[in-house]
Amino acid sequence: MDIFSISSLSLLVLAVLVAAGLSAAFGGFFTVKTAEVAVVVRFGKFLRVAEAGLNWKWPYLDDVAGRISLRVSQITLTMETKTRDNVFVTIPISVQTRVRPEKVFDAFYKLANPVEQIQAYVEQVILGHVPGMTLDEVFASQSGIAAAVKQELDADMAGFGYEIVNVLVTDIVPDAKVKAAMNDINAAQREQVAAAARGEAEKILVVKKAEAEAESKALQGQGIANQRSAIIQGLQGSIEQFQKVVGGTSTADVMQMVLVTQYFDTLKSIGENDRTNTLFLSHSPGAIKEFSEQIMQSVLVAAKA
Template sequence: MSYFVPIFLFLGIIVLISAVFIVKQQTAAIIERFGKFTSVRNSGIQLKIPLIDKVAGRVNLRIQQLDVIVETKTKDDVFVRLKISVQFQVVKSNVYDAFYKLEDPQNQITSYVFDVVRSEVPKMKLDDVFERKDDIAIAVKSELNQSMTDYGYDIIKTLVTDIDPDQQVKIAMNRINASEREKVAAEYEAEAERIKIVAKARAEAESKRLQGQGIADQRREIARGLEESVEVLNNVGINSQEASALIVVTQHYDTLQSIGEETNSNLILLPNSPQAGSDMLNNMIASFVASNQIGEEMKKRNEQLGLKTPKKKDKPKPESGYDDDFDDDLSSL
């Protein structure tokens, strides 16, 4: 008999160990007795009848997530892939239903997601799918709650985490977007160019206005100078016609002098009519005659004042720039 004592002790320890089991946090254990449901055990140290009761399974009470990828067609015949994330949880009071009524709850949820998405998305265009993805998620959650509650599952949240159209559609959408942005950029560039043109036109108008004002002032001063010159010439016995001819020739030679000062100038002056050369010669002769008259008048005035007339060799040139001998020759004409 002494030999059986250790054996009985060993068997007792094995039976005691098999009667004790541990259930983890957020987990429920299903106990069956001869294949029949007996109870649900929660987290902690639990006891069961050895060789009679057994742990048939364990149910996870934490929130789980299932990602479902659904490919379907939109209203405008564009194929698109949607990724639906479903967060669900076993109701603690319905562990029996969750364990015994559904063999594979994830496949069941997947089937419902496919059914809802493929009934909602074909009603929308591609742009609406992106804009109304929350409506799709709400529809999926509503359908799943109605179906999965009877099996002991609670749908916490559904999310449309990705919308992926066909690759060619994405390329076309990017091209459309790029074209729209180029159009906007072109409009802004055109507006900027218009502003530049308007500003430049205003600046040119202001410049021309000031330039015209300056020319008007210049011509006014020239007119005053001509008036004074004619008046001086009239005082010495030169009529207005001869004075005008003298002034014209003087301006003509001043112009030629200013043109001659330009070293890189290629300008050639030609008469613009057959009578131009004759008119120019007549004007020159008239100016020379007027110059001679001015010289004679100055001589007479000097003699009246008692001034000595310089000799021929010492006689300075008159201010008009012409020699008296040359004037004498012209007067003989």
């Protein structure tokens, strides 16, 4: 009976030891996700970097101190600074970073708070560039500022195991009053361009109108010349025919009679239109005779010339 009790106790102890051993052995297995690494330490000292998949560590000897993601992460910050022409601007910046796989040790142990320290580096680089530029230069060099920040930040953070994938300067926001003044200046410049365009259009209209009037007057003058030529030819035929019918009549007598006839025709045409604005001079018999003599004299002088 005593021997049986001792044997049972031994088996129980052995079973417990085997179970504890198996539990410890299986407890040494651990998994690491894709795009992630685990830092394994032994008694608190760095041992190795465990990559994605199933891994094993010695129970009670090794431990997983932490895990680091290898994916790209984005740090967003907004900082305010002053330009060379004393304008305060707010600059939103996005920094895309990731841990270099070959420098996991540096990334895990050298930086206590990576986000805050990267932000401090970004602010230092911005303060080294923007204060030496005017507001217009800052707007024109937005991509250049981002490239400068990336270049300097990447060089500084490489020693800490971080890679700067990209730096984005998403906007340049000046003070509200400065922004309103810039909008006013822009509106005034656009209005100036619009006024110049309107003036040029009006100039073209005036020139075209003058050209049309000149062409119209030229055609009108040609028509008047043709009309007068036809009148002269008609008068010549009338005078010759009248002299044949009425013998002994001089050319001057015939012209005077024709002028009197035209005078009465003119009076008739003026009276037929109730909206006429023609200014007609005195039509007394003495005035008509005087007009006739002046016209005849002009015709005779022109004929002699």
